[in-house]
Amino acid sequence: MNDLASRIASLSPEARAILESRLQKETVETQQGEPAIAASQEFDVVILGGGLAGLTLARQLKRARPNTRILVIEKSRHPAPEAAFKVGESTVEIGAHYFGVVLGLKQHLEREQLPKLGLRYFFGFGDNNDIVRRVELGPSSFPTQPSYQLDRGRLENAIAQENIELRIEFWDDSEVRQVSLESDRKNVVVSRNGLQLTVGARWLVDATGRVGIVKRQLKLAKQVGHDANAAWFRIADRIAVDDWSNDPEWKARVPSGKRYLSTVHLMGPGYWVWLIPLASGATSVGIVADPKIHPFSEFNRFELAVDWLKRHEPQCAREVIDRRDRLMDFRILKHFAHGCDRVFSRDRWCLTGEAGVFTDAFYSPGSDFIGMGNSFITDLIVRDFEGESIDARLEYFNRLFLILFEAYIEIFEEKYPIMANGQVMTVKVIWDTTVYWGITTLLFFRNKLCDLEFMSSIEKDVQKFIHLHSRMQKFFCEWNEAKAAEVSSGFVDPLGIRFFSELNGQLSADSNDAELRTRISRNVRILEVLAIEIFRNATRLLDLPLSNDEINPYAIGLKPERWQEDGLFSTTGHSGVDATLIEGVEKLWFPRGGARERTAAVLETAP
Numbered sequence: 001m002n003d004l005a006s007r008i009a010s011l012s013p014e015a016r017a018i019l020e021s022r023l024q025k026e027t028v029e030t031q032q033g034e035p036a037i038a039a040s041q042e043f044d045v046v047i048l049g050g051g052l053a054g055l056t057l058a059r060q061l062k063r064a065r066p067n068t069r070i071l072v073i074e075k076s077r078h079p080a081p082e083a084a085f086k087v088g089e090s091t092v093e094i095g096a097h098y099f100g101v102v103l104g105l106k107q108h109l110e111r112e113q114l115p116k117l118g119l120r121y122f123f124g125f126g127d128n129n130d131i132v133r134r135v136e137l138g139p140s141s142f143p144t145q146p147s148y149q150l151d152r153g154r155l156e157n158a159i160a161q162e163n164i165e166l167r168i169e170f171w172d173d174s175e176v177r178q179v180s181l182e183s184d185r186k187n188v189v190v191s192r193n194g195l196q197l198t199v200g201a202r203w204l205v206d207a208t209g210r211v212g213i214v215k216r217q218l219k220l221a222k223q224v225g226h227d228a229n230a231a232w233f234r235i236a237d238r239i240a241v242d243d244w245s246n247d248p249e250w251k252a253r254v255p256s257g258k259r260y261l262s263t264v265h266l267m268g269p270g271y272w273v274w275l276i277p278l279a280s281g282a283t284s285v286g287i288v289a290d291p292k293i294h295p296f297s298e299f300n301r302f303e304l305a306v307d308w309l310k311r312h313e314p315q316c317a318r319e320v321i322d323r324r325d326r327l328m329d330f331r332i333l334k335h336f337a338h339g340c341d342r343v344f345s346r347d348r349w350c351l352t353g354e355a356g357v358f359t360d361a362f363y364s365p366g367s368d369f370i371g372m373g374n375s376f377i378t379d380l381i382v383r384d385f386e387g388e389s390i391d392a393r394l395e396y397f398n399r400l401f402l403i404l405f406e407a408y409i410e411i412f413e414e415k416y417p418i419m420a421n422g423q424v425m426t427v428k429v430i431w432d433t434t435v436y437w438g439i440t441t442l443l444f445f446r447n448k449l450c451d452l453e454f455m456s457s458i459e460k461d462v463q464k465f466i467h468l469h470s471r472m473q474k475f476f477c478e479w480n481e482a483k484a485a486e487v488s489s490g491f492v493d494p495l496g497i498r499f500f501s502e503l504n505g506q507l508s509a510d511s512n513d514a515e516l517r518t519r520i521s522r523n524v525r526i527l528e529v530l531a532i533e534i535f536r537n538a539t540r541l542l543d544l545p546l547s548n549d550e551i552n553p554y555a556i557g558l559k560p561e562r563w564q565e566d567g568l569f570s571t572t573g574h575s576g577v578d579a580t581l582i583e584g585v586e587k588l589w590f591p592r593g594g595a596r597e598r599t600a601a602v603l604e605t606a607p
């Protein structure tokens with residue numbers, strides 16, 4: 001570091017702000033109108049982009065290593081607007097735990113944001129004019145683990161403010177113009193207050209979202225097999241699905257009458273529509289669709305989106321039309337899923353948030369990936385500053401993060417045609433969430449994803465769950481192709497399924513490493529047994545002849561001609577079905593053709 005740079009870097013933020021404004025006053029525009037170049041400044045970590053990923057990483061790092069000098073450079077001017085700002089408003093357990101516990105933002109979440117009544121799905125039935133006729137999957141009451149609906153502007157403003165109080169340097173209204181990654185010291189040219197500043201740091205993290213400065217510069221973008229488009233808008237009013245019917249039986253399913261606090265998914269063939277309430281009083285509405293089934297040109301402008309809703313989701317369309325005068329914005333995004341060859345580098349740059357990868361908004365995993373990615377980055381940077389050699393950890397984290405990303409992509413790839421199938425999707429949601437709570441979330445809650453020793457001790461179980469998960473994702477496609485029959489009027493409260501609610505509850509239970517290992521093994525066993533149960537019921541519903549032989553869950557598929565060859569009946573290592581592991585699973589099966597009696601039956605057995 002040169003002398004001037006180190007003197008500037010050692011100034012307090014206030015003194016630096018005064019110096020900057022003086023420099024600004026003294027700036028003389030060059031003849032070409034280019035801004036003058038100010039002196040360089042030094043940091044330990046420079047974060048490009050102060051959106052959700054960048055702001056939270058800065059906070060996590062500062063809490064982990066308080067003397068780290070961190071600069072966050074954000075293009076937009078703060079404070080950000082409330083409501084009509086960004087998407088990424090619904091959290092699930094990992095994201096909620098990351099914000100609330102890891103970052104210590106629980107007070108903000110509880111006071112300034114909305115509690116979330118889980119994920120709720122309404123599958124298509126008929127012309128979708130009567131919500132009561134649609135199969136509903138969603139909790140009757142709040143789960144043990146909290147999650148939240150986020151007003152993104154409100155959240156980013158709060159974190160930025162708290163970060164400044166933590167003495168994190170935050171430059172809003174400042175644009176990153178150039179990045180050099182080659183040398184030991186990473187250099188960034190920033191345009192700020194009409195000045196061109198150069199900042200240097202040992203570590204550089206790209207959190208510029210879809211702009212992805214580093215990803216573009218290093219040509220790291222990777223195509224993914226999943227393709228979907230989205231359009232969304234905010235309405236300055238509450239849209240409460242609770243008001244869509246007065247049917248007493250339907251209302252009684254959720255005694256609080258607060259279905260609107262869920263992330264509501266209106267599901268149809270090749271699409272889903274979200275309704276998310278925001279604490280500022282607005283509602284976020286989004287359409288996400290597979291372009292092979294719903295061309296983007298049919299809903300990529302507001303008027304078109306309303307027409308599209310009238311055709312596919314008429315009850316929702318009426319709510320929007322009634323509030324047309326309170327429309328706050330309208331945004332679109334084509335082909336939103338994207339991958340990346342590498343997210344963490346030994347050259348001391350990292351990518352976080354959408355600057356790295358993005359899968360799909362279904363199941364709201366964006367904040368989860370921010371939480372996991374930022375936790376890996378924090379671990380690496382802190383260890384590096386402590387003088388530890390981090391190369392092996394870094395390669396492991398990079399691989400693990402990208403494996404998790406691929407596993408998520410499989411959840412969505414070619415799955416949009418299933419979206420309308422109440423039976424298959426109900427089972428798939430329970431399966432996907434069992435994998436999520438039983439393995440990934442549990443490891444994140446116990447802060448084990450960064451514990452190499454622990455992770456290597458459960459390697460066999462991790463391999464098993466990845467293999468099984470992948471097999472089941474193919475199975476769900478086959479099942480849907482074999483039968484897309486409608487079921488009507490069913491209701492499943494997932495938390496009424498004992499094994500499933502226990503998985504949610506166990507997330508907060510304390511355990512030592514040995515107990516956690518046992519728990520992970522047990523959860524893999526739950527997945528094996530669940531896979532077999534799902535397979536047996538699917539073959540029953542499809543009238544496929546299946547003997548009572550034991551089933552190998554890792555060879556499940558719906559093509560009888562392949563069963564022998566794939567080893568479906570080879571049971572080595574799979575000790576049959578222990579039904580107690582998946583207690584309550586029978587609630588997932590709808591009678592063929594569907595029936596209102598099912599609702600009554602489920603209500604009777606609900607806890």
Ligand SMILES: Cc1cc2nc3c(=O)[nH]c(=O)nc-3n(C[C@H](O)[C@H](O)[C@H](O)COP(=O)(O)OP(=O)(O)OC[C@H]3O[C@@H](n4cnc5c(N)ncnc54)[C@H](O)[C@@H]3O)c2cc1C
Pocket residue numbers: 048049050051052053054073074075076086087088089090091092095174175176177207208209210211230232286333336352353354355360361364365366367368370
């Ligand atoms: C349709 C859709 C729905 C989604 N729904 C959900 C959901 O319900 N739940 C969920 O968890 N996730 C969801 N996501 C994902 C979520 O939006 C992202 O995970 C999250 O917003 C990513 O945050 P980020 O900080 O990476 O990017 P951003 O929030 O976009 O932040 C990037 C920042 O970088 C700044 N920037 C860009 N270029 C520069 C530059 N040159 N110089 C300085 N600053 C710059 C920008 O101004 C911006 O503030 C959704 C995504 C999509 C596409």
